[in-house]
Amino acid sequence: MQAKEKKNCIYESLAGRNLSKDEICELKGNCSVVDFQPGEIIIKENTLAKTVAYIKNGLVKVHALVHGKEKTLRIIKGNQYVCLPSNFFDNFNHFSATAVEKSEVCFLDLTVFKKFIKENGAFAYDIIHDLSKSQVTNLHNQVENNNKKTIGRIAHLLLFFARDIYDSLEYCLPISRQEIGDLVSATRESVSRTLADFQNDNIIEIDRKKVIIKNEKFLEEISVKG
Amino acid sequence: MQAKEKKNCIYESLAGRNLSKDEICELKGNCSVVDFQPGEIIIKENTLAKTVAYIKNGLVKVHALVHGKEKTLRIIKGNQYVCLPSNFFDNFNHFSATAVEKSEVCFLDLTVFKKFIKENGAFAYDIIHDLSKSQVTNLHNQVENNNKKTIGRIAHLLLFFARDIYDSLEYCLPISRQEIGDLVSATRESVSRTLADFQNDNIIEIDRKKVIIKNEKFLEEISVKG
DNA sequence: CGACTGCTTGATGTTGCTCAACGTGCGTGG
DNA sequence: CCACGCACGTTGAGCAACATCAAGCAGTCG
Numbered sequence: 253m254q255a256k257e258k259k260n261c262i263y264e265s266l267a268g269r270n271l272s273k274d275e276i277c278e279l280k281g282n283c284s285v286v287d288f289q290p291g292e293i294i295i296k297e298n299t300l301a302k303t304v305a306y307i308k309n310g311l312v313k314v315h316a317l318v319h320g321k322e323k324t325l326r327i328i329k330g331n332q333y334v335c336l337p338s339n340f341f342d343n344f345n346h347f348s349a350t351a352v353e354k355s356e357v358c359f360l361d362l363t364v365f366k367k368f369i370k371e372n373g374a375f376a377y378d379i380i381h382d383l384s385k386s387q388v389t390n391l392h393n394q395v396e397n398n399n400k401k402t403i404g405r406i407a408h409l410l411l412f413f414a415r416d417i418y419d420s421l422e423y424c425l426p427i428s429r430q431e432i433g434d435l436v437s438a439t440r441e442s443v444s445r446t447l448a449d450f451q452n453d454n455i456i457e458i459d460r461k462k463v464i465i466k467n468e469k470f471l472e473e474i475s476v477k478g
Numbered sequence: 479m480q481a482k483e484k485k486n487c488i489y490e491s492l493a494g495r496n497l498s499k500d501e502i503c504e505l506k507g508n509c510s511v512v513d514f515q516p517g518e519i520i521i522k523e524n525t526l527a528k529t530v531a532y533i534k535n536g537l538v539k540v541h542a543l544v545h546g547k548e549k550t551l552r553i554i555k556g557n558q559y560v561c562l563p564s565n566f567f568d569n570f571n572h573f574s575a576t577a578v579e580k581s582e583v584c585f586l587d588l589t590v591f592k593k594f595i596k597e598n599g600a601f602a603y604d605i606i607h608d609l610s611k612s613q614v615t616n617l618h619n620q621v622e623n624n625n626k627k628t629i630g631r632i633a634h635l636l637l638f639f640a641r642d643i644y645d646s647l648e649y650c651l652p653i654s655r656q657e658i659g660d661l662v663s664a665t666r667e668s669v670s671r672t673l674a675d676f677q678n679d680n681i682i683e684i685d686r687k688k689v690i691i692k693n694e695k696f697l698e699e700i701s702v703k704g
Numbered sequence: 705c706g707a708c709t710g711c712t713t714g715a716t717g718t719t720g721c722t723c724a725a726c727g728t729g730c731g732t733g734g
Numbered sequence: 735c736c737a738c739g740c741a742c743g744t745t746g747a748g749c750a751a752c753a754t755c756a757a758g759c760a761g762t763c764g
Contacts, residue, residue: 376603
């Protein structure tokens with residue numbers, strides 16, 4: 253909601269994405285790079301999706317309001333597009349994206365983006381690959397999580413932060429208990445209880461948002477068995 | 479498992495998909511159209527995904543075996559690709575596809591398909607649109623169903639068959655109670671009980687697989703409220 | 705200080721799974 | 735042809751997992 257800084261580093265953002273120098277130059281005039289603070293909304297659901305958003309770095313949650321309840325779909329980190337399918341399906345943002353940590357985001361003009369897809373087959377293939385990967389990952393998550401109880405989903409999430417996001421067994425949770433609940437389909441009370449149980453069983457140490465995983469193997473076991 | 483009839487109607491299958499006459503001719507030599515009976519496997523998970531599968535008509539379920547349990551992801555009808563992301567992500571089938579009704583499926587050579595994407599921007603954009611639509615639909619389903627209890631998910635499924643598949647309030651369920659359970663994450667007992675409850679409350683009439691929806695509004699309400 | 709937000713903990717009710725029993729239809733092999 | 739196994743379907747009882755409701759505590763901000 254505060255002033256956001258505009259930058260010009262689109263080149264480094266999309267290097268290695270099969271764009272020619274000319275194409276990148278063309279993009280430069282049709283893009284902006286913006287800083288977001290935690291809690292700031294990057295994409296708002298139910299708005300028109302006229303720009304493509306590419307997360308350069310930081311941490312972002314994708315979420316939506318469903319029948320009055322907030323539901324978080326996933327947490328994603330840098331170097332990927334966010335909510336890209338909304339751009340191509342019907343130019344309408346079906347989901348929101350909000351920074352959970354300080355994040356840099358490139359906004360690219362959708363018209364230019366579409367033009368590149370039609371003119372540059374390698375670029376188009378790159379997008380197709382990204383969309384496919386995201387879809388497969390998502391479906392895997394879905395089948396995995398559906399078969400799990402709350403305890404398994406929370407264990408999975410703790411490991412996700414440790415492995416995929418912070419690359420360390422010690423980290424600060426970037427989200428509240430309520431948001432964890434939105435993410436794993438549980439209430440904030442259940443999240444609280446489960447984390448307390450993990451602490452009592454000496455699997456993790458947790459103080460407010462500071463987490464230390466003390467028994468990774470066991471947490472993994474819980475995560476897999478559900 | 480029986481003999482499958484090979485056909486040559488690739489042209490009508492992919493007409494209107496932005497392919498030139500030459501390209502379609504090229505495809506003709508690299509494709510086959512096959513009939514599947516209910517229960518026959520179209521795509522088997524954990525195999526290499528060297529061909530693209532396009533459902534011409536019929537009804538197909540996408541499913542996977544997760545930790546020993548069968549989980550159905552979705553039911554799809556004709557005129558769309560099935561499991562396309564597996565082809566582009568890593569050439570590896572992450573999910574299975576099985577006919578639940580008599581279905582006609584085109585198999586297309588992946589190499590030729592990829593070539594078209596790189597050479598024909600309109601075709602590539604068409605694929606991107608399809609993938610995006612499928613992704614958005616899938617995410618919507620996910621957020622919808624996660625917030626629902628079994629009763630709401632089953633109500634939703636009954637309406638899905640009525641509206642999206644059979645376009646009628648009377649139809650025959652194409653799948654067993656067990657498969658409904660696999661689809662809505664419930665046991666066959668819970669499915670059975672819920673359907674019996676619906677019948678007792680005069681919302682539906684059900685005899686074996688024959689379903690008549692008698693109170694669509696109420697079913698809709700249950701579906702939405704969860 | 706008081707209001708507020710985020711978190712925790714306990715008591716209680718509901719949901720839905722598991723287990724068990726039983727009926728039905730179908731295909732297979734003696 | 736009948737006997738048997740087997741998948742499917744239904745129903746009941748008991749139990750575990752969670753949500754809900756309620757109360758209270760710690761930190762923060764005006």
